[in-house]
Amino acid sequence: MTVNRRTFLGASVAAAATLQAPAVLGAGKPRVVVVGGGAGGATAARYIAKGSKGEIDVTLVEPSRSYYTCFFSNLYIGGFRELSSIAHSYGTLASQYGINVVHDWAVGIDRDARTVTLAGGAVLPYDRLILSPGIDFVEGAVEGWDVSAQNKMPHAYKAGSQSELLKAQIEAMPEGGTFAMIAPPNPFRCPxxxxxxxxxxxxxxxxxxxxxxIIVADPKPKFSKMALFQEGWGNHYDGMIDWIGPDFGGDVVSVNPDAMTVTIDGEETKVDACNVIPAMKAGRICEMAGITEGNWAPVDGRTMQSRMDENIHVLGDACAQGDMPKSGFSANSQAKVAAMAVRAALTGSKMFPAKFSNTCWSLIGTDDGVKVGATYEATEEKIAKVDGFISQTGENAELRQATYEESIGWYAGITSDMFG
Amino acid sequence: MRFWGGTLIVWGALTGVAWADETAVQIGDAARGEQLFEQCAACHQVGEGAEHGIGPHLNGIFDRKVAQFEDFSYSEGITRARRDGMVWDLEHLDAYLNNPKVLVSGTNMEFAGLKDPQDRGDVLAYLRQFSASPQDIPEAAPTALAEEFELPPEILAIVGDPDYGEYLSTECTTCHQVDGEYDGIPVITGWYEEDFVLAMHAYKEKIRPHPVMHMMAARLSDEEIAALAAYFGALE
Structure with missing residues (x-):
């Protein structure tokens, strides 16, 4: 059965008043609310709905009707993809999987009453809550920048209009102009x-x-796939990119969005386009729920349950889990473990040992793709790396092309795994 | 009785048995192989003046990277194997003759395979006469054959738990599409279970090329491979 949004919201508000005992104890179908419709949340919602075959009532709360994946948004900036090719809607999750998709913001969580309040006023009761809100930025992380400056100096680290803006600014640069990036400190989304x-x-x-x-100011002495990128930059863009690490003041940075200047280690530079990627933290709803420790929400990797509330699972970029990088692939992988754990808790379905994996493909230039990946398992303490691999420097062009083509296949795979 | 042709050499290495050049044996009887080759000849030519037919000619195939002829139109599957760096050395030729689809998903070679290792050895001994590089005797890798090991039949006899397979499959479906769409990553639904099991073991033993699959297969137990085969095999 498909429930449309209006009937669902009406029903859930009414239910909120009457539903006191956990649904799992017999007061009707158990309810799962998922906040965030990205690689973690959409996957979790789909797998719970699919696996429980209607036994669990699943609601997905996501503000955007059109969701733009962060992964492959760089390829849009580079001109390798259309923006529309990374946009996805939730129609199939609603129509084929019976998920109640609610386009609204979650603005409050009452952990005692087990309810989520939406900006529109609705109150959604849950037996299990899955939070997959992605990232927000740490205030004051880059001197001179806050989100009110994001139109002058875009972060483009949530895809969509920010990506469009950054691309337009790059293309409008005057001849011989300067592009600057302020790179973020660890840990951050998509290393x-x-x-x-x-x-x-x-x-x-x-x-x-x-x-x-191109100037890159970076607070980190090393970054992901560093040797591969540096080799590729030499091969494709020799002399164009000046990467300034912390040894040369890349960690002492301020920006002035009105004057369009960047100051690195005391030296001011006029720039024509500037991409500020500030330090990150878990999406704000995690803080509001009171389940963060520092910037992130710690979880037990065996089930992805919050260390602070067993009725809440946290997925993807927002959680602190151990060794996995913050990536869409990781979030998708974690979502499947969480979906299994939620189903086991609410309907008694089988529980298997948690397994995780991640692969990150990156495009350096035309047909020059590289990748890094690893497998993981959950211990009591954390999600721990088991095995891994990385593309090698000096690989031949044919292999690099195959790696890029494989990434296109992966994009098709993961987005159909998320959105049905 | 089943033989695990594709991983003979690797099994030797894993179990501490010396590598091919110390345990080399003649790979087979070329004269008998010539007769057996008749079933291949409808598609493949070999010898002086050989040309491409339905399949490419086989002169010089030993120790050559796969899919190297620019004037032959290869399947997507074999092209991918070339990009992954696969070489027609003895172990890969042997695995391919045993069951082409197990080594190369999506190959155009419509051949059920030679199940008897002696048959394969004989055919390869015949083909080897038309390859320049490995004609030096005594035989050594890539042409020498190591001692054979059987894949314990109980591995192929394991009945997979499709429920467990369904859970494990969620790791696969981040890249491989369940509806069987092909967008650059191979289709893994609807395989015969045995082919699936053999292919996954071939990744696990690094016979099939590809670093992601080596990593994914490396941590799968025999039971888990069987469970995946049972689950994916039942999908349309």
Whole structure:
């Protein structure tokens, strides 16, 4: 049965008043509310609905009707994908899986009453809550920048209009102009992401504005796939990219969005486009729920349950779980473990040992793809790495092309795994 | 009795048995192989003046990277194997002759396979006469055959738990699409269970090329591979 949004909301508000005992004890179908419709949340909602075959009532709360994946948004910036090709809607999850999709913001969580309050006023009761809200930015992380400056100096680290803005600004740079990126400190969403983005910016500039310069100020001495990126930058964009690590003041940075200047280690530079990627933290709803420790929400990797509330599971970028990188692939992998654990708790279905994996593909230039990946298992203490691999420097062009083509296949795979 | 042709050499390595050049034996009887080759000849030519037919000619195939002829139109599957760096050395030729689909998903080679290792050895001994590089005697890798090991029949006899397979499959479906769409990553639904089991063991033993699959298969137990085969085999 498919429940449309209006009837669902009406029913759930009425139910909130009467439903006191946990649904699992016999007061009707158990309810799962999922907050966030990205790689973690959409996957979890789909797997719970699919696996429970109607035994669990699943509600997915996601503000966007059109969801743009962060993964592959760099390829849009580089001109390898259309923006529309990374946009997805929730129609199939609603119509084929019977998920109640609610396009609204979750603005409050009452852990004692086990309810989620939405901006529109609805109150959703849950037996289990899954939070997969992605990231927010740490205030004051980059001196001179806050979110009110995100139109002048976009972060483009939540895909969609920010990606469009950044792409337009790169393409509008004057001949021989300067592009700057302020790279984030660890841990952050998509570890190779800033460096793939630099590659894509360089690709665009090399074609349209070959005398332009790229400056990267980075607080980290090392970054993901560093040798592969540096080799690729030398091969494709020799002399164009100036990466400034902490040894040369890349960690002492301020920006002035009104004057369009960047100051690195006391030296001010006028820039024509600037991508500020600030330090990150769990999506704010985690803080509001009171389940964060520092910037992130700690979880037990065996079930992805919050260490602070067993009725809440936290997925993806927002959680602190151990060794897995913050990536869409990781969130998708964690969602399946959480879905299994939620079903086991609410309907008594089988529980198997948690297994996780991740692979991150990055595009350096045309047909020049690289990848890094690992497998993981859950221990009592954390999600621990088991095995891994990484592309090698000096690989031949045919293998790099195959790696890129494989990433296109992966995109089709994971998005159909998320959205049905 | 079943033989696990594809992983003979690796099993030897894993179990501490010396590698091929110390335990080399003649790979087979070329004269008998010539007769057996008649069933291949409808598609493949070999020898002086050989040309491509339905399949490519087989002169010089030993120790050559797969799918190397620019004037032959290869399947997507074999092209991918080339990109992954697969080489037609003895162990890969042997595995391919045993069951082409197990080594290369999506190959155009419509051949059920030679199940008897002696048959394969004989055919390969015949083909080997038309490959320049490995004609040096005494035989050594890539042409020498190591001692044979059987895959314990109980591995192929394991009945997979499809429920467990369904859970395990969720790791696969991040990349491989359940509805069987092909967008650059191979289709894994609807395989015969035995082919699936053999292919996964071939990844686990690194006979099939591909680093992601080596990593994924490495931590799967025999029971888990059987469970995945049972689950995916039942999907349309």
């Amino acid at each position: 190779p992401g800033p460096y793939e983005r630099i590659s894509m910016v360089a690709h665009v500039l090399k074609e349209k504005n070959p005398t332009a310069k």
